[in-house]
Amino acid sequence: MNIVVCVKYVPDAQADRTFNASDNTTDRANVDGLLSELDEYAVEEALKIVEAGEGEVTVVTVGPDQASDAIKKALQMGADKGVHVNDDAIHGSDAIATSLVLAEAIKKIGMPDLVVTGMASTDGTMGVVPTMLAERLGVPAVTFASELTVSGSGVSVRRDGDAASVTIEASVPCLVSVTDQINEPRYPSFKGIMAAKKKPVEQWTLADLGLDASQVGLANAWTAVQSFEARPPRAVGTIVKDEGDGGAKLAGFLSERKFI
Template sequence: MEIVVCVKQVPDTTEVKIDPATNTLIRQGVPSIVNPFDKNAVEAALQLKEKHGGKVTVISMGPPQAAEALKECLAMGADEAVLISDRAFGGADTLATSYTLAAAVKKLGQVDMIICGKQAIDGDTAQVGPEMAEHLMMAQVTCVSKIEVTGQTVRVEREHEEGYEIIEAQVPVLLTVLKSINEPRYPTVKGTMKANRKQIPVWTAGDMTVNPEQLGLKGSPTQVRRIFTPPQRVQGEIIQAGSAREAAAALTKKLLDAKII
């Protein structure tokens, strides 16, 4: 099977900072990680390769430092990696991002399956995977928690609030996976050394068949008008009293005064 996995390098969520002037995330000096859902996607692809054979190619759209995320995926066991990086892609929303990634998939050639994480933890839109499928006119199933392949048929469990759906599709197909699908493996020492020696190709807009008007900010129908960090919640009051009865009485009085009870 020829499997493509889309991954994204995201800021560590414990270190998110926002530039109030540009309404964008401050990435300089902020630790970056592979999007956790995308690690599950890589693991799912590797398990399918181990069972059915084939090749796993990992792609990512981002700045040059996103190559580190791709190297981690190579260390896990992916066969090839491609970085999609160009200033023309800057400011892309989910539609422009999915368009660019779809163009990269077309350049790769024959693909049986595309696997994406359900969503990226920095945007939480869960839109890029399904939009890629639309650009590629490919069948798609989201929120997948189990994958089985028999010949050209892909049978998956799709998780939702009320249970599971069993869905079958023919390849080529795009799947977005949940964290519950597996436990991602750790990169091995041997794999890490091999990944560090591997030269990751970088594709720019000129390397793919794309319409410049659909890239980056130009191709983004949605724009962020304002983004901010919510104010820190005021901590609750600790009532000091000589006994539990006195504390309960004081609490009751405060609730009555505030007209809560």
């Protein structure tokens, strides 16, 4: 089974993430980035499927020069090859445009049996690109998989919803997005790190995908961020040490604020 995994290079959630004041886009230059943590689960799941059978795992990303780090990490974990779509015109693209670029990249790679993604990026966190991508590829999408089983002609997925735990079956080709419950991503081994240096990574521009700058980027986005403001720091609260009266003091606070 051939699998394409879509990954994203994101600003580190542990750092002070912010926006570019000039154009209201995410600041990706002044904050250290890395492979989105949630995408590691997608890479791991793809590797497990291929290791248990046959086929290869191709990792694709859309992003600036530094995004090659996200591909490198996935190759170190064990993916076979990478595709990096990198074009200045893509800067500021929204989810609709990102899904367009990913869809064209996957068509150029050759439609795989399975496309695997994380449940959402850790920066934008909308979680809609996987579904948009499936729509553009004309395939079913099964999102938020907590368990994934591959059979001959399809996949079976367990999704833990609020009201029920549901088993969903889909035919291949299809797209599956996975949660952080599905597996425990491996750390790259020394051997994996060395092997990754020799793995092929294609560099593609919009032109290579038959796309035009007018279809992507900030100026052509379907949505626009009008303004952003940092959440004001919360006022310093009252902190008491429990000396046998902590519970009563807590209830007193709740009563004062009319919660009881």
